[in-house]
Amino acid sequence: MQRWIDHDYEVSIAVRELGLQSRSGLPILWVHGFAHQHQVWNQVIELTALKQPTLQMDLRGHGASGWSVEGDYGVAQHARDIHRVLDALEIDQAIVVAHSLGGNAALLAASHAPQRFAALALIDTGPGLSLQGMQQVAEGVSESLRSYDCLEDFRITLDLQYPLASEAALDAFAEASLVRRLDGRFEPRLDPALLRGQIPAATLQQLEQDLWAALSNIKAPTLIVRGASSGMLPEQTVKQMASQIAGPTHHVTVQGAGHSIMLDAPETLATHLCAFIERHQPSSKEKCSAKAANQAPRFSSWG
Structure with missing residues (x-):
């Protein structure tokens, strides 16, 4: 089911x-990173065979969410949007899985209201991200932010x-990332x-100072997942984060993965998340179990 969260004429936030209403257990909110959309999580969610309610939001300016006329795309604003989603859906507490930009937004959101976060999984994100890595990502997205004759060109x-x-x-990521214009050309679902x-x-x-300060307010059990080939999150930063987070913290490194672990190693990520979620929702009668997946991911528009 697709819905949009609106409040006081703010930017609408799309949520899948x-x-x-039909599942038991704590809801799991999935938050994507910069220049992605909610569909980037689809394969990982399918692999975990999660039984809890599942929510996937598009950050403002991304996917089906609205664009900010003022260009208000700061991390703090994304953090407020996370709380807007939880408030609108009347969710008192959730497990949050978040990547990159979405992960830093989740960090700030959890710092401001620790009681709302039953557990937090941070995927290749945190304070002290590599400026060089961020610049490379921005350059890559900038080069791709144009119109295309066909999906294959974007691919x-x-x-x-x-x-x-x-x-x-x-292939699935490309299909989910583009929208067809009236003139027949395609363009990314992203605010320039x-x-x-x-x-x-x-x-x-x-x-960076705000994010480091936020760690000491994180009371929820936290999992930090780093891609072994990530150019964004240094290993030393992960260790420093783990030492400063107030709640119990576990960190793992995924081999064969860079910054976008959900695309590079979805099966391994699903296994780590499944174990983490089970460990911190022991009262749930339904257990998730990562599937052995030799299958193509499905990223339908709102699937």
């Missing part, structure tokens, strides 16, 4: 909901951005304003 750009991902994963201008160094420095 599965089982909120070629993804090979350069995600060299460790499978062909099937990138997300890439306008360089973020001032002082703003980045303040954000």
Whole structure:
């Protein structure tokens, strides 16, 4: 089920909901990273065979969510949007799985309201991300942010951005990422304003300070997953994060994966998440179990 969260004329947030009324257990909210959409999680969710209610949100400016006229795309605003989604759906507490930009937004959101987060899984994200890595990601997205004659043209750009991902994963990712215009051409479902201008160094420095400070307020059990080939999250940063998070923390490194672990190694990520979720929702009668997956991911528009 697809719905949009609106409040006081703010940017609408698109949410894909599965089982909120029919399933038991704590809801699991999945938050994607920069230049992705909610569909990027589909294969991992399918592999875990989760029995809890599942929510996948599109960050503002991404996918089916609205665009900010003011260009308000700061991490703090994304964090407020996470709370908007939980408030609108009357969810008091949730398990949150979040990647990259979405992960840092979840960090701030959990810091401001620790009681709402039963558990937190941070996928290749945290304070102190590599500036060089962020610049490379931004350049790759900027180069791809144009119109295309066909999906196959866009698909070629993804090979350069995600060299460790499978062909099937990138085919599905490409299909989910584009929208067809009235003139028949295709363009990414992404607000170009997300890439306008360089973020001032002082703003980045303040954000990093805020994120480090947020860690001491995280009371929920936390899993940090890093891609072994990630150019974004240094291993030393993971260890430092684990030492500063107030709640119980576990961290793992996934071999054969870079920054976008859900595309590079979905089976391994699903296994780690399944074990983490089971460990921190012991009262649930339904257990998730990662499937052995030699199957293509399915990223339908709202599947």
